[in-house]
Ligand SMILES: Nc1ncnc2c1ncn2[C@@H]1O[C@H](COP(=O)(O)OP(=O)(O)O)[C@@H](O)[C@H]1O
């Protein structure tokens with residue numbers, strides 16, 4: 001796997017505040033890498049350094065093997081889609097998309113052809129003559145995407161591309177962006193704070209917190225094996241408890257099973273490796289499922305509050321204050337590295 | 339007008355009446371055939387327009403006023419536009435201070451500015467009236483230029499210039515193809531506003547004029563103090579006509595919404 005871009009020990013300080021802290025990262029060629037983390041963790045700052053809009057206070061940024069740390073954005077050949085789209089309001093859709101080609105002195109006919117080709121790729125060829133302000137948010141976003149793709153950039157950078165769209169469109173656009181990436185073969189770096197989006201779209205995901213990388217890898221490797229409590233919490237592992245040796249275990253709400261009645265004190269744990277007795281503290285109705293909160297005691301004797309996602313008939317016999325037994329599905333219990 | 343809000347509608351009508359009726363009086367009086375400034379006019383004629391256009395002091399003053407307004411407007415834009423760009427787009431230290439400095443003349447009474455310029459420039463440095471007035475008017479217009487051109491930038495997406503850079507445009511190219519087009523309606527409205535404000539200014543001109551250089555409003559003011567004939571009403575009507583022509587041209591070329599909104603979206 002060759003690298004399309006690399007961060008080597010990159011830091012960004014704003015005054016005393018460190019927004020990105022010693023970031024080292026490889027963006028693999030032809031893949032979609034997401035930078036995932038809560039708001040303010042330094043995702044946009046990292047993307048802006050990669051694009052050349054701000055200069056790192058330390059470290060090196062390489063694009064296609066070349067040190068680009070001090071290269072201005074206009075000579076990096078990257079396509080950036082801003083969160084606000086930043087379309088040129090005084091130009092038509094076609095002129096927006098053709099802007100980068102014009103700067104590259106692509107002849108008029110060829111330019112027209114490539115603009116239309118790119119607009120077709122994003123499904124907007126029929127709006128070529130319109131001004132951006134006449135377009136819906138989703139259409140504006142496609143124009144921004146087309147404008148960035150038209151120059152055939154070395155990398156396509158997307159800053160929270162879906163967060164300004166309504167929920168339904170957001171989910172559609174995930175597949176749409178993947179389709180466009182597959183058709184163009186572009187290397188994509190996508191910033192998001194939405195773990196579902198990252199899990200669905202990424203080839204590689206990079207989890208960030210306070211300017212540092214917490215874990216990275218393909219979703220299928222990261223999701224079942226969070227490297228620490230932060231990553232686990234961020235990916236929706238709600239429950240944390242200790243095993244008999246005091247090591248931290250975590251398990252997702254949908255992987256806990258709740259049965260009415262207390263199990264025998266010396267009953268053996270099932271194939272899931274967990275058997276706890278407790279009482280129901282609260283039951284929340286959520287339509288398709290119930291979220292049952294159970295107060296229990298873990299194997300070290302510490303009190304734990306467990307969130308259990310219970311579906312369909314499995315909720316029978318549960319009521320607040322009732323005694324219950326909680327166990328885990330096989331293979332669902334994850335031990336966090338120390 | 340919104341008929342479901344009778345009070346607001348009534349107030350709006352009252353507002354128009356208060357603004358337009360005095361103007362109407364002046365215009366109607368200008369067409370009198372009589373020889374005193376009086377309403378209702380006695381008979382109908384254009385004789386006072388002929389008189390006004392033949393009255394040497396008015397014509398000289400008109401040329402002076404136009405010259406002054408053009409110079410002051412050009413200078414105010416030359417300084418104001420880069421300042422607006424710097425305030426809204428630049429990464430300059432002490433941005434707030436710069437902004438305050440360039441907007442402050444808005445709240446300093448014009449007579450104070452005039453007096454200061456009179457003492458410093460004309461007495462101190464011996465500058466002539468046109469130069470002193472140009473400097474004074476420019477100082478007064480800069481805040482408008484900064485405000486109005488700045489408004490069009492403040493409303494635009496702050497990342498459009500970065501987008502252009504990312505697509506391969508040099509900083510200069512970015513300014514020419516993105517920033518300037520965004521600024522254009524703002525510049526147009528600032529120019530219009532500056533020109534009209536300078537043309538109509540009295541307080542500064544009163545202090546900084548000399549026998550050789552007088553502006554039209556001051557000359558007209560002098561004239562009213564000496565004579566009651568309707569020539570001054572005719573002159574005022576001509577100025578009004580000029581302003582209306584300017585406004586119509588502006589509306590035709592750019593559109594009021596864009597000019598006074600200063601927006602290009
Ligand atoms: N130009 C700047 N000056 C000062 N602080 C900044 C600047 N840009 C970003 N920050 C701060 O750096 C942190 C990371 O910001 P950002 O990269 O935008 O986070 P996000 O992960 O939400 O995209 C935030 O706390 C933000 O307030």
Ligand SMILES: [Mg+2]
Nearest residue numbers: 043044045160
């Ligand atoms: Mg961000």
